[in-house]
Amino acid sequence: GNSVTQMEGPVTLSEEAFLTINCTYTATGYPSLFWYVQYPGEGLQLLLKATKADDKGSNKGFEATYRKETTSFHLEKGSVQVSDSAVYFCALVDASGGSYIPTFGRGTSLIVHP
Amino acid sequence: GAVVSQHPSRVICKSGTSVKIECRSLDFQATTMFWYRQFPKQSLMLMATSNEGSKATYEQGVEKDKFLINHASLTLSTLTVTSAHPEDSSFYICSARDSERGSYGYTFGSGTRLTVV
Numbered sequence: 001g002n003s004v005t006q007m008e009g010p011v012t013l014s015e016e017a018f019l020t021i022n023c024t025y026t027a028t029g030y031p032s033l034f035w036y037v038q039y040p041g042e043g044l045q046l047l048l049k050a051t052k053a054d055d056k057g058s059n060k061g062f063e064a065t066y067r068k069e070t071t072s073f074h075l076e077k078g079s080v081q082v083s084d085s086a087v088y089f090c091a092l093v094d095a096s097g098g099s100y101i102p103t104f105g106r107g108t109s110l111i112v113h114p
Numbered sequence: 115g116a117v118v119s120q121h122p123s124r125v126i127c128k129s130g131t132s133v134k135i136e137c138r139s140l141d142f143q144a145t146t147m148f149w150y151r152q153f154p155k156q157s158l159m160l161m162a163t164s165n166e167g168s169k170a171t172y173e174q175g176v177e178k179d180k181f182l183i184n185h186a187s188l189t190l191s192t193l194t195v196t197s198a199h200p201e202d203s204s205f206y207i208c209s210a211r212d213s214e215r216g217s218y219g220y221t222f223g224s225g226t227r228l229t230v231v
Binding site: 034036041042043044045046089093100101102104105106107109 | 118120146148155156157158160163207209211220221222223224225227
């Protein structure tokens with residue numbers, strides 16, 4: 001089956017620090033990969049996505065590259081801000097079996113201090 | 115962009131009563147809607163998948179008689195928690211899929227915080 005593994009949190013950083021949140025996946029087919037962000041008390045928002053190997057998704061200073069050889073989709077940001085404090089979810093959709101149900105990682109909490 | 119409106123955002127109800135949560139896709143037709151439950155500091159637990167005009171498909175361990183899902187139109191799905199108990203207190207999130215946008219087309223509602231007292 002499909003699965004997504006994210007690094008355990010919380011990740012605690014000072015403002016302007018470099019961020020990496022690791023995400024690896026297993027899939028039976030060729031999935032599309034996503035990062036979602038959840039701010040406190042809210043639903044999930046799509047942060048970025050990639051649909052094929054070597055694609056780089058980017059948004060709001062965040063980036064992630066689809067690495068098929070290492071089955072990874074790590075999230076990075078060069079300089080985090082306090083407003084980036086949230087929970088980040090890595091997810092995949094593998095439509096090869098006809099299912100469009102997303103598979104989510106457990107989420108990684110990011111706390112950024114001033 | 116695609117917007118999903120979820121209401122109410124917060125609800126407090128007495129034990130034994132029922133609560134209805136609505137999820138509307140505002141600018142697209144949602145062929146499939148998903149209902150998730152999220153416990154504090156945990157990931158999303160998929161409860162059920164519903165396709166417009168057909169019965170919902172519930173995940174293993176989810177009581178379909180307790181969590182009633184209706185997807186009567188392409189823009190509206192409802193989740194009714196029947197005879198709620200304190201253990202049903204949780205954060206419920208809906209997600210709608212716009213089939214025209216392929217595998218990218220998942221938009222989430224803002225969630226409903228249910229507290230059963």
